[in-house]
Amino acid sequence: MRYSIVQLAAQALQRHRGWQPAWRDAAPRDGYDVVIVGGGGHGLATAWYLAKVHGITNVAVIERGWIGGGNAGRNTTIIRSNYGLPGNEPFYEWSMKLWEGLEQDLNYNAMVSQRGVLNLYHSDPQRDAYARRGNAMRMHGVDAELLNADAVRKMAPFLDFDNARFPIQGGLLQARGGTARHDAVNWGYARAASALGVDIIQNCEVTGFVRDTSGTVTGVETSRGTILAGKVGLAVAGMTSHVAAMAGLRLPIESHVLQAFVSEGLKPLIPGVITFGAGHFYVSQSDKGGLVFGGDIDGYNSYAQRGNLPVVEDVCEGGMALMPMIGRVRLLRSWGGIMDMSFDGSPIIDHTPVAGLYLNAGWCYGGFKATPASGWCFAHLLATDSPHETATAYRLDRFRTGHVIDEKGVGAQANLH
Numbered sequence: 001m002r003y004s005i006v007q008l009a010a011q012a013l014q015r016h017r018g019w020q021p022a023w024r025d026a027a028p029r030d031g032y033d034v035v036i037v038g039g040g041g042h043g044l045a046t047a048w049y050l051a052k053v054h055g056i057t058n059v060a061v062i063e064r065g066w067i068g069g070g071n072a073g074r075n076t077t078i079i080r081s082n083y084g085l086p087g088n089e090p091f092y093e094w095s096m097k098l099w100e101g102l103e104q105d106l107n108y109n110a111m112v113s114q115r116g117v118l119n120l121y122h123s124d125p126q127r128d129a130y131a132r133r134g135n136a137m138r139m140h141g142v143d144a145e146l147l148n149a150d151a152v153r154k155m156a157p158f159l160d161f162d163n164a165r166f167p168i169q170g171g172l173l174q175a176r177g178g179t180a181r182h183d184a185v186n187w188g189y190a191r192a193a194s195a196l197g198v199d200i201i202q203n204c205e206v207t208g209f210v211r212d213t214s215g216t217v218t219g220v221e222t223s224r225g226t227i228l229a230g231k232v233g234l235a236v237a238g239m240t241s242h243v244a245a246m247a248g249l250r251l252p253i254e255s256h257v258l259q260a261f262v263s264e265g266l267k268p269l270i271p272g273v274i275t276f277g278a279g280h281f282y283v284s285q286s287d288k289g290g291l292v293f294g295g296d297i298d299g300y301n302s303y304a305q306r307g308n309l310p311v312v313e314d315v316c317e318g319g320m321a322l323m324p325m326i327g328r329v330r331l332l333r334s335w336g337g338i339m340d341m342s343f344d345g346s347p348i349i350d351h352t353p354v355a356g357l358y359l360n361a362g363w364c365y366g367g368f369k370a371t372p373a374s375g376w377c378f379a380h381l382l383a384t385d386s387p388h389e390t391a392t393a394y395r396l397d398r399f400r401t402g403h404v405i406d407e408k409g410v411g412a413q414a415n416l417h
Contacts, residue, residue, distance in 0.1 A: 022187055023067075023194035028201050031228035032060045034382055035220055037206050037243060038235035039063025040072040041182075041368065042360055044189035045375020046235060046382070047198045048106075053376070054383035057197035060229075062222060064205035068186045071237045074305065074337035075368040076260050076292050078273050078284065080117045080177035081142055084133040087393030087405040088346060089140045092366075094390045095373030096142075096176060102372060108188030110180050111287065116272035117177030118147075118155065120322075122166045126277055130172040137174070145173045155271050159323050166278035166321055178272060179284055185371060209247050209357070217247065217356035233358040233382050235374075238303065238338025240361040247354050252343050252399045253362050256297040257336045259307035261315065263329045265289030274322070281318030283326075290332060293319060297339055297365075307336040339364060346405035349377050349387065350396040358382055359396060 034050060036043045039061050050056040063069075079099050081092035103110050121127045127146075134144035148170045149161060161168045194200055201224070210219035210226060219228035236243050238255045270285040283293040295315035298307050312334065319326045342348060342362030347370065352359050360378045363370060377388040387394070393405055 022191040023200050026060070026194075026199035026201050028060065028062070028204060028222070028224050028227050029199065031219065032199070033058040033230045034060075034233065035227055035229035035231075036061045036233045036235055037220065038070075038237065039065075039067045039190075039200065039202065040070050040235065040237060041186055041189065041371040042237070042363075042374045042378065043233075043235035044186060044193060044200075045371055046233060046360070046378040047200075047375075048189050048193040048196070049376050049379035050383060051193055051196035051198055052105075054379060056383055059193075059197075060199040060201055060227065061193070062201045062204040062206065062220070062227070064203070064223075066202050067190050067200065068183045071337040071339075071367060072186045073183050074260065074335050075182055076282070076284070076294050077179040077182050077286075077368065078117065078177070078282070079112070079180050079369045080174055080273070081369075082117060082119065082133065082137060082144065082172065082174040082177065083407060084136045085405055085407050088407055089136060089142065091373055091377070091390040091394075092370065093140055093142050094376070095370050098372030098376060099180065100176075102180075102185075102188070106188040106192045108184070108191060110184045110188050112178070112180045114176050114178040115284075116173055116175045117275070118152070118171045118173050118272060119275045120152065120159075120168050120171040120277040122169060122278045124169075127169060134172050143174055143176050145175070147171050147173055156274060158269070158325060159274075160321065163321060166276075171277075180368075181287070182368060189375070206243055206246070215355065217354055229356075231356055231358060231382055233360060233378060235360040235378065237361075237363065237367060238340050240340045240359075242303065244352070244359070247352070247357055249352060249354065251348075251359075251361065251396075253340045253348075254301055255303055256300070256339050256341050257302050257304065257307050258294065258297045258339045258365070259311055259315070259334055259336045260292065260294040261312075261334045262286065262293075262332050263291040263326075264332050266291065266329065276318050276322040279314075279318040279321065281315060281322060283319065283322075291326070291329060297341065298336075303338055305336045305338060307334070339367075343399060344404035344406050346407055347374070347394050348396050349374070349381060349391045349394040351381075351385075352396065
């Protein structure tokens with residue numbers, strides 16, 4: 001039986017009657033124990049763990065736009081914990097463990113898919129560097145397997161193994177890595193936090209901070225009025241410098257655009273996430289069949305969610321060097337997210353010099369994969385005024401004291417001016 005468009009629309013409307021919003025679209029109240037600025041994954045996760053783990057439910061998450069309208073809906077969905085330095089590896093492994101139980105915790109399908117993350121190497125020195133990273137991972141109880149070219153060929157025979165400039169010699173595999181559906185992660189955290197009493201307030205832009213006579217932050221001025229707070233936490237990603245400046249803070253971060261791309265839908269092809277070791281290119285395949293890929297940040301400071309053509313060209317060159325057949329695939333769309341790039345490529349979860357104001361920032365390329373642990377550790381900081389044990393290295397003053405976490409190959413230092 002064939003249906004007209006009108007008949008199909010009528011059936012869809014009939015079957016979707018009675019659906020309720022996933023979370024309350026709350027109006028701001030006069031005050032809260034904690035106000036979290038930023039309704040992305042990190043802000044929502046923080047609110048959820050404040051309520052669930054610490055029993056603090058008098059919390060508001062304020063978002064200048066809509067939930068999922070920022071970087072949370074503009075990333076390439078990769079989750080992994082294949083870091084090498086002690087300051088990073090325990091944190092990202094804690095995040096991976098939280099990812100593995102997230103859907104059960106939230107009672108929501110976040111489409112967590114542990115299909116594996118494979119970092120390719122193309123030279124003997126790069127192999128040795130990956131071997132060291134794999135050993136460091138295993139020392140922290142994280143799975144890591146160094147593969148030779150034959151093992152990689154079995155996983156991904158379509159790669160250009162005999163490229164004259166960048167022959168594929170093998171790769172470092174974290175089988176527990178993979179992807180998760182970015183918007184579903186946001187929706188799941190929002191629904192779960194709202195169910196515990198957290199107010200999620202959309203279309204509410206911060207325009208300033210309320211401070212008492214001692215200079216302590218006691219609330220925020222917003223486009224929807226003044227909201228008082230016992231504590232204020234910033235989780236606004238690429239807008240961190242802009243919002244922090246309202247409190248008189250100049251932070252060791254820069255805002256850059258990171259572009260991402262998706263192709264037309266294809267039959268299953270990419271087994272997991274594959275990264276090109278001779279350039280910054282990474283690719284996976286979405287549930288819709290599109291190839292999702294990206295590369296380096298744009299080389300200039302910007303708050304705009306758009307990129308430029310030279311980076312598009314660079315990313316496509318990396319894709320062609322890795323798997324020439326990608327040249328036959330049509331590009332469906334591209335987009336840009338604003339990255340807050342710290343000077344050592346690692347994040348910040350700490351008090352600020354302004355009393356009452358707390359900071360979650362500097363996530364560079366690693367923001368999405370860190371979402372659960374970021375929320376957990378930021379909630380711990382807000383609730384207890386002390387850092388979580390896995391985030392003790394993420395101090396704001398490390399750039400002044402020299403305790404930087406210079407994680408080569410995953411940070412921003414090579415790209416900053």
